[in-house]
């Protein structure tokens with residue numbers, strides 16, 4: 001048995017599988033009691049990300065419980081600003097915090113120590129590939145430059161990333177420069193993940209949906225294209241999923257413009273439009289995470305609609321965004337069984 005049998009990878013190469021392979025964004029997380037148990041032992045959230053023993057354990061937990069077709073490295077997109085010395089911390093009940101960057105600091109960002117700082121994460125990737133079942137695809141990931149920059153500018157999460165949007169209008173050249181730095185270190189980081197054993201990688205642009213049309217091209221598409229070109233210049237066979245959450249109709253040419261193999265779709269993407277996008281290449285998504293919280297008919301109906309419209313083309317079944325802490329683990333079992341056709 002070899003990588004041939006890794007279903008998520010097969011779909012990324014353009015194959016249609018029935019039933020489609022399935023994994024869930026944030027599949028390792030607080031909705032699982034075993035995660036909460038490991039998390040309680042870890043100290044800070046970043047300690048968990050940088051401890052290969054614990055990071056391997058929490059990555060494997062959802063694979064053991066549900067047999068998902070892909071495991072996603074347990075880490076966070078904000079390890080990149082942490083490696084750039086932005087003093088990242090995760091405060092209980094507040095989400096992520098870091099020192100907000102001002103325009104004069106951008107030229108001084110030092111990318112020198114980034115790779116050494118992220119060594120433990122790369123070690124986790126290597127150990128995961130050795131410990132996972134052969135048929136499980138291993139996904140690495142990082143944040144897209146725009147999304148990571150929004151947190152670096154505001155120093156925290158905000159409802160609509162107004163601070164980063166304003167910064168981009170006031171200092172467009174310096175903002176381009178920040179995105180270029182992030183694209184460079186993130187592409188290097190993805191290459192290291194691939195070399196350590198990641199079968200494919202996903203680029204999370206979770207805040208793409210707050211950008212206007214021109215800004216989407218300049219701040220979301222262009223830096224992601226640059227990253228993908230940089231990865232492929234070194235690893236021509238790299239398989240890449242790009243997820244621009246909330247981008248709506250701007251997803252129309254997103255796959256071609258970025259060069260990604262597949263695109264992730266959030267739950268607001270209409271299925272008829274998703275089917276159009278799927279004619280061009282594999283898609284991943286797009287069940288509303290709230291359907292998993294609700295369970296029952298709401299869950300079944302959402303699953304069936306996706307399978308009916310997208311099931312005859314290259315599809316990786318997923319949620320439209322991360323699973324939330326209040327999701328019932330039994331609802332996730334129901335979801336996996338239904339997608340696999342064991343529960344009709």
Ligand SMILES: Cc1c2[nH]c(c1CCC(=O)O)Cc1[nH]c(c(CCC(=O)O)c1C)Cc1[nH]c(c(CCC(=O)O)c1C)Cc1[nH]c(c(C)c1CCC(=O)O)C2
Pocket residue numbers: 024025026027028029030039045072073074075076077078090095096141157204206322
């Ligand atoms: C924007 C973003 C972040 N992190 C991530 C994104 C992009 C995807 C998305 O939009 O959700 C990506 C991410 N974060 C995490 C993973 C792990 C892998 C997986 O998907 O299972 C992944 C892929 C773990 C995590 N990252 C975080 C947790 C929860 C913290 C904890 O367990 O204490 C987990 C499991 C913390 C985090 N990290 C981030 C925020 C805003 C928060 C706080 C919100 C929250 O608490 O859910 C930044």
